[in-house]
Amino acid sequence: MIPKTMKACQLVAFNKLEIREVPVPTPGPDEVLCRIRAVAICGTDPEIIFGHHAKKGWPPRFPFTLGHEWAGEVVALGPNVTEFKVGDRVAGEAHKGCGACENCLKGRYTLCLNYGKEEKGHRHYGFTVPGANCEYNAYSTKALRKIPDNLSFEHASLLDTAGVALHGIEMIGVTPGGTVAVWGPGPIGLCAMQMMKGMGAKTVIMVGRKHRLKVAGEIGADVLIDFEKEDPVKRILEITGGKGVDEIQECSGASVALKECLAAVRKGGKINLIGFYEDSKVLLPPITSIVMNEITLTGSRANPNVSDRVLNMFAAGILKGDKVVSHTFPLEKYEEALDTFVHRKDGAIKVVVKP
Ligand SMILES: [Zn+2]
Ligand SMILES: [Zn+2]
Structure with missing residues (x-):
């Protein structure tokens, strides 16, 4: 009734x-x-x-x-x-x-x-x-x-949170066997990290801090970078032999993130922005580097046409809600x-x- x-x-x-x-x-x-x-x-x-x-x-x-x-x-x-x-x-x-x-x-x-x-x-x-x-x-x-x-x-x-992550990933793809990074181990970033791993990235780097960064490690991130303790750009360049990562999902919304992502992505690499920013505070990167290095920079909003595949990823165990x-x-x-x-x-x- x-x-x-x-x-x-x-x-x-x-x-x-x-x-x-x-x-x-x-x-x-x-x-x-x-x-x-x-x-x-x-x-x-x-x-x-x-x-x-x-x-x-x-x-x-x-x-x-x-x-x-x-x-x-x-x-x-x-x-x-x-x-x-x-x-x-x-x-x-x-x-x-x-x-x-x-x-x-x-x-x-x-x-x-x-x-x-x-x-x-x-x-x-x-x-x-x-x-x-x-x-x-x-x-x-x-x-x-x-x-x-x-x-x-x-x-x-x-479903919605994970769908936002998957839509963002689909904007720029994942290089199979490649090295990718996620800025921001919040709910969207943690879902994005699991999915990129499931989609064939060899190494997934998570940039964050404190408890959430620790959780990222517990549920599958390969490399954890605590930005309070070390410079994420420097560490990423070390890990990738100076080349930078193939793709980045920026889920932190931090004012410094775009600048860092551009310095940490490889030439010809791709960055998608999911975070919400305080526009007046965002530190602008050297814009010409986007031109000279042919960087693809996209934004993604919400979760269109991804729900069925998100649910398949849950069913297959690629994506887990634990933690x-x-x-x-x-x-x-x-x-x-x-x-x-x-x-x-x-x-x-x-x-x-x-x-
Ligand atoms: Zn929401
Ligand atoms: Zn309409």
């Missing part, structure tokens, strides 16, 4: 969350109602809560239910749904494009030209329309994937979960809430 009301953790004003009793949504055409079993806190969630994204229209109103990295079960079908049945275990993507604009038609639905226009069918769950920090939510079937039986809801809530998901809390303790995540308490990496 699906109840009429449910608990939701809602943002009622900037910096103010409340557990409220709200109506359970009804799935519309091509939507299903899901029972949320696990929702991971993303780096953007606290930024929205603190009011840093107000200009982008996140949240669009108060009260608003955040949460976009989730897994759960299908409990009811809306009209026209044939792709899913009640009881299916699923995980969600945050973006659902309008399906009709030039970018959506090219498969680039995270760059939908009708972003935020609900009447055009666009959804950005947990950003422009309600998300998963609650017991039930209705989702377009386009934003859902069935998850393997051997994957827990907690780990499946990494990336470090903490779980019940929904009622959302604020404690948020505090643990934001302040990286007790070695927190990815913090998952279970409604």
Whole structure:
């Protein structure tokens, strides 16, 4: 039986969350109602809560239910749904494009030209329309994937994070047998590291510090460089005989990272940026070196068209959620979960809430 009301953790004003009793949504055409079993806190969630994204229209109103990295079960079908049945275990993507604009038609639905226009069918769950920090939510079937039986809801809530990593990797590829580097052993960087290893890189170097760097070593990074203790560029040039690495995924968002990456990549090498930067503070590298050394420099946003392959990597054991998901809390303790995540308490990496 699906109840009429449910608990939701809602943002009622900037910096103010409340557990409220709200109506359970009804799935519309091509939507299903899901029972949320696990929702991971993303780096953007606290930024929205603190009011840093107000200009982008996140949240669009108060009260608003955040949460976009989730897994759960299908409990009811809306009209026209044939792709899913009640009881299916699923995980969600945050973006659902309008399906009709030039970018959506090219498969680039995270760059939908009708972003935020609900009447055009666009959804950005947990950003422009309600998300998963609650017991039930209705989702377009386009934003859902069935998850393997051997994957827990907690780990499946990494679908979005791991997908961001895979989309970034696909922008520039991985040289089989090559040497690659990841800057930033946060949740995205730890997923990227495991995937690049699984995709055939011989040596994966992780640049970071403290507990997260140690975890990177425990789950497969070949070389750990603590930037507080040594110069990452110098060490990478030593390891590669002065050549530099083939590809770099920059997941740290640090102001110095781009400059370091350009000095650590080989001639003809490739760098993809995933981090969010404080633009005014970014140290610009010598731009001409990009020209002279034919460096490919790309940015990647979100996780279009990668979810099925991310789930295959989970199923195959290439990608593991162990140690990336470090903490779980019940929904009622959302604020404690948020505090643990934001302040990286007790070695927190990815913090998952279970409604
Ligand atoms: Zn996210
Ligand atoms: Zn579109």
